[in-house]
Amino acid sequence: MLKKIRRTLAVLCFLAVTLLFLDFTGTLHHWLGWMAKIQFLPAVLALNVVIIAALVLLTLIFGRIYCSVICPLGVMQDIISWIHGKRKKNRFTYSKEVKWLRYPMLLVLVVAIILGIGSITALLDPYSTYGQIATNLLQPIYLWCNNGIAAIAQHYGSYGVYQAEVWIKSIAALTTATALFIIIAILAWRGGRTYCNTVCPVGTFLSFISRFSILKIHIDDDKCIKCGMCTRNCKASCIDYKNGTVDHSRCVTCGNCIEKCHKDAIYYGRPRKVTATASAGEQGGVDKSKRAFLIGSGVAIATTAMAQAKKKVDGGLAAIEDKKMPERKNPITPPGSISASNMRQHCTACQLCVAECPNQVLQPSGALLTFMQPMMSYEHGYCRPECNRCSQVCPAGAIRPISLEEKSSTKIGTAVWTHFLCIPTKDKNEDGSPVSCGNCARHCPTQAITMIQLDENDENSPMVPSINAAKCIGCGACEYVCPSRPVAAIHVEGLEDHRTI
DSSP states (O other): OHHHHHHHHHHHHHHHHHHHHHOSSSTTHHHHTHHHHTSHHHHHHTTOHHHHHHHHHHHHHHOSHIIIIIOHHHHHHHHHHHHHHHHSOSOOOOOOOOHHHHHHHHHHHHHHHHHTOHHHHHHHOHHHHHHHHIIIIIHHHHHHHHHHHHHHHHHTTOOSSOOOOOOOSOHHHHHHHHHHHHHHHHHHHHHSSHHHHHTOHHHHHHHHHHTTOSSEEEEOTTTOOOOOHHHHTOTTOOEETTTTEEOTTTOOOOOHHHHHOTTSOEEEESOOOOOSSOOHHHHHHHHHHHHHHHHHHOOOOOOOOOOOOOOOOOOTTOOOSSOOOOOOSSOOOOTTSOBHHHHHHHOOOOOHHHHHOTTSOEEEOOSSTTTTSEEEOOSSOOOOTTOOHHHHHOSSSSSOOOOHHHHHTEEEEEEEEOGGGOHHHHOBOTTSOBOOOOHHHHHOTTOOEEEEESSTTOTTSOEEEEEOTTTOOOOOHHHHHOOOSSSOSEEEEEEEEEEEO
16 A cells, blocks of 8 residues: 555656646746745755755655655656666665765765755755756757647647647757766666665655654564565665664555565554554554555645736747857856856756746756856847746746846846947948848837947948847847847846846
8 A cells, every 4th residue: 555655646746847848838837836935955945944844854754755756857867767677677786884985975966965066966955967868858849739630720720739840959068968867768678766865855855854753664574585676676675684773764655565464464554552453443554544644645736727828929020040149258147046146056957937938038057156057048038028938847946936016127137249240330232322120219119229330420321229228137038039140139248236227
């Protein structure tokens, strides 16, 4: 029963988190957004005391069920290990705790958080690692399937499903996500929870608490016949059947050992008192513990669903294909992130904001210090004033909740014009007159751009953009609609600290 309960809850949590990353409409966030906020490291960085206390209390009572139920990377490993287990049964062995690797990895994560080295946090946080895999590997497959269904539906005159653009946001992010998946999959295929108990710093931190959990896996020496079935089915490699001990710091309370023991020598609960004969009441105590596990682990959330349609990005008169990212001196961080340093300090690079961005503005960074963290660029869209979805979905406090009114007055960067790339300065009509454009001025939502003559003393001088830096908020509309190729003639330089205008 314990294993069935654990599996049911784990599958539900895994599907919920996965759907958060796959859904590009933003609809599921209103139902499932809380699943991202109950992940351990994002809750720590967001200073969410209630969630942190709840997870610590959960571990103190039930053991490391966070790792086997709530953590999506842990459940992914279980799925891979389960597939291998169908072909090769009873394949695990007991191994001692790898202290020389576990504790240094936790120390590295703590130091990285303190120093704001986001690239290390991105690679060590289990939730963020799964987010990178889901965003870069699973979401494109999901979108291709969606587009196929939409094409079929449109052929028959139905437009209930619409197509979405599929593009590689970052080669570095795709390569890293693929490498992480392969490494973790191999470890799970061969050793079950090897990654969780040797590398994962969140698992190591929770192991300190699980040592003192109230409910644990115990071995009844009077009933144990030393057959070793518990050890050969323990994916955490934490049961030493020869000595009748369980390393509770590594046990994730999966229930495999209980299911495989045919002598009722393994149980989950409080230690049994040694008596001359086993009583029926003793067995009843185990059932109560299982019911307590179900009650303590179940979560019910009801909210009002609100569909949020994906807005079409209009490009005006500009072609929007094959545009390259300009070289920015300062990267652009989303409205609500407050500053680049705040983003580095709090972002775990889970890429939920990247997956949810309806305007295709957010991309994983390739910079060493902020590797895999979101940055803004405007080749596929611009940051529309009527959208604040990234601030709604961020679970770590890297992008704080911001209203649409606040966003419209938040300056995240300033547009910069490059003279020699601008169409009116380099292209001529057949009669020799300069080509007129003005896309940037027409689409600027804050009217920060006006068209003026390049040479005020020459009436035949081309009309070029003039930028009022006091009005510009850095939304990138001008950069997006600029027809200059391969690099836009006007681009946004980010601000280290955002300002209100």
